[in-house]
Amino acid sequence: MQAELIEIRNHMVQHAPFDELPTEMMDKVVAGIEITYFQAGTDILELGQNNNYLHYVRSGAVEIFRRSGELYNRVTEGEIFGQIGLMMNRTVRFPARAIEDTLVYQIPFELFQYLLQSEEFTDFVEIEDRSRLRSANSRREKSNQLMTAKVTRLINRAPVIVPNTVRLQEAARVMTEHGVSALPLMDESGDKPRLCGIVTDRDLRTRALTHALPSETPISDIMSTDVTTTHSNAFIFEAMLTMLHNNVHHLPVMDGDTVRGVIALSDIIKHESQSSLYLVSNIYHQHDVKGLKKLSKDVPDTFVRMVNEDANSHMIGSAMAGIGRSFSQRLLELGEEKLGPPPVPYCFMALGSMARDEQLVVTDQDNAMVLDDSFIPEEHDAYFKALAKFVSDGLAECGYTYCTGDIMATNDKWRQPLKVWKEYFADWIDNPKAEALLNSNIFFDLEGIYGETRFTDELQEFVAKRASGNPRFLAMMARNALGRTPPLGFFRQFVMEEDGKHNKTFNLKRRGTAPMSDLIRIHALACGSRAQNTFNRLKAIGATELIPEDGVDNLRDAFEFIAIVRIRHQALAIEAGRKPDNNVRPEDLSPFERSHLKDAFQVVNQAQKFLRFRYNAGAVRNA
Structure with missing residues (x-):
């Protein structure tokens, strides 16, 4: 391959979706590329014209417009445009104009059709920026069994259950005979049995043996009645979070009022390599601050x-x-x-x-x-x-x-x-x-x-009640939230710190997840939600008509992507022996991350504009 073609390919494979395509496919595409130069102010695609090329920006910047003339997007180095028209009778649906002197690689329609044989390429071009975020998040999560496997996978035996009327000795005998460490107890006094309690081997030790209770003591005297459960349709990760949040070691799995089985802490530990539950269990076994301090050294490894x-x-x-x-x-x-x-x-x-x-x-x-x-x-x-x-x-x-x-x-x-x-x-x-x-x-x-x-x-x-009924407070909160903007400039370039030790970086918490948490909190307060977690707040907002329907999905996808890039940045620092922080240099991100972060920050920009409009934040004045 000629040196010029190698240089073109090396540039393209740094950017999505070309970074996931096989070498032989890229070689064929690169061999057919046409190179075109557009001066600043030149129209590249006009509404309704015939177009036979997918456009890849090698350098410069291009504005994309809607039919109405409203600015729709800006694309810069490593990004593509024109794909929607190619998939719709090769007619331009979104006009494009160079706003800087711009060098474009033009991929002919025949090669565009060839690229569509790749599932990765097809997934990328068939959906718009915000849907690409959803696709990126989904693709990553599908590789994690905790995210896709149902909790029923951990159930390997029929449940061992007894009525809540049995005596202490009988309950202990049943648990020993069947080799179980937890025993769901059923109230059979009504029309149909219902779960009313649970007793564990720890309960037998601490509540029965320690106090030398008679063997004929009703098991109901020592059972836990506030039983934390999960549904059989829940994913393993949901069961794990339930156990973490409630500090329980045994979790009945329910089908309606029927006990499908009981999973234990050890079941999830065996299934997952991230031993967060195991670490939590060990915390409660420490007898002093010294022991807790020693155990805390395992937290970064668990995170990684x-x-x-x-x-x-x-x-x-x-x-x-x-x-x-x-x-x-x-x-x-x-x-x-x-x-x-x-x-x-x-x-x-x-x-x-x-x-x-x-x-x-x-x-x-x-x-x-x-x-x-x-x-x-x-x-x-x-x-x-x-x-x-x-x-x-x-x-x-x-x-x-x-x-x-x-x-x-x-x-x-x-x-x-x-x-x-x-x-x-x-x-x-x-x-x-x-x-x-x-x-x-x-x-x-x-x-x-x-x-x-x-x-x-x-x-x-x-x-929840007081805030939802106070429009002025919500407007002031909205105005305050607009002070933290995402680090994205007018031409879709990252805006970075210019001085101090964080020079040439941007902060993914202060300029990314924090602005999103702020604006989502305001919407949640407005709809009277008591939810605290950002994703749960989005769910509560989605149940109302407070913001457009697709707005909730866009916010969820953007928040997840920004958060996971921030998380990966900290994990890489820990693995490299550095102190983790939230300050990221664009050159340390993959092309995939850079491209999708821009998509996510655009979502934040639009969400902040809506916040200003929804709560009339521009008109409110300080008290």
């Missing part, structure tokens, strides 16, 4: 294993949040052992990424305490201040750095009775000044992770 197994961002974020939540819960248990029982009921509240189930390895502490309204500062606060310090110092030992903004339970302001928290939220919503808006972005992602979690349930309900 999940990334390398192609888990999606929701699964990784939930698993890492589950690990962080478990460290907090175990520290609270150790703190209570050291300080004694709390003088009044309380709830330890997680904020930010942990509350959203979107935590990664680069994270700090964001937490608070909600105390019972019987709290008397002079009598009780010394205990809770000491407990908060024990937990915060312990988390810091385990790699969760102190919050630079002091959003921690060690701050007296964030250790308050439930009634005071309601006053806080009411004031932030009713008087949305600058500080209130800042607090709203932090505290409106909240979850109770220990103690009286009903306190945070009340707060979530309070916020």
Whole structure:
């Protein structure tokens, strides 16, 4: 092959979809390419004209327009245009004009048809930018068995179940005879049996043997009645997240009211190589902060294993949040052992990424305490201040750095009775000044992770009702959210930092996932949703007519892609022995990632424009 043709091929195979095509196909295509130069301002394709070429931009920039003349897209180096017209009678549907001096590789129609023999190429050109994001996300997830395998794959025997009327000795005999570590218990007093409880081998040890209960004790006396279950149609990853979130080791699998089987922690550990559940289990076996600190060194490896197994961002974020939540819960248990029982009921509240189930390895502490309204500062606060310090110092030992903004339970302001928290939220919503808006972005992602979690349930309900009924607050939130824009310039070029240690990079959290979390939170508040996780918020928004139907899908795909590129960036840093961060250099990304990140950032741009329009954010003024 001539040197010129080799140079053309080497350039094209750096960009999607040509990076996935076989060498022999690319050689044939490159041999038939025609090279054309267009000066800035020149029309390349005119509406309705006949077109016989797929266009590949070698250098320069091209604007694509709709029939109405409205700007539709901008394409730059390594991108293609003209494919839609080729697939529709070779008639131009989207006019194109060079906005810079532009060099184009033109691929004749016959070779375009030849390329369509490739499934990868066909998938790429048959769908538009935002659908390509969906295709990219789907293709990656299909390679992960945890994402595609149903939980029933882990069930290898019929369920062993007994009525809740059996005695302790009989239950133990059944479990021993069948070799099971958990026994679902059925209430047979109604028209049809229903699951009413579960007893595990641990229950037998801690609740029966330890207290020397008689063998004739009803099993219902020691069973757990608040049973966490999953449905037989659930995927394995969903079962894994359920076990992480609820800290359970046995999960009944249900078909309606019928117990299909019981899966154990060990079943998922055997099935998956990312041992996040195993790590969580070990956290609760540690007896001091020293043991927790030693165990925390396994967290980065767990994160990397999940990334390398192609888990999606929701699964990784939930698993890492589950690990962080478990460290907090175990520290609270150790703190209570050291300080004694709390003088009044309380709830330890997680904020930010942990509350959203979107935590990664680069994270700090964001937490608070909600105390019972019987709290008397002079009598009780010394205990809770000491407990908060024990937990915060312990988390810091385990790699969760102190919050630079002091959003921690060690701050007296964030250790308050439930009634005071309601006053806080009411004031932030009713008087949305600058500080209130800042607090709203932090505290409106909240979850109770220990103690009286009903306190945070009340707060979530309070916020959902009050915020949805306050258009001015939503408008101020929307205006505030527009301050963080994606790093995409007018010509679809990445906009990067120009000074400091992060020169020539862009921040995938501050300029990517954070703006998306902000705008999705606002829509969720507007529709009265109590959901905290971004994907769950999108589901709640989709159930309304708040935004156009395809808008929810576009946001979901864009958020997933930006999040997974950010996650991979951190994993690569860990594997290379570097400190992970959120600052990415475009040259470190693959052509596939660069192209699809631009698609995702365009979605964010459009979503922010809609946010401004939907909440009239341009007209609102600060209080």
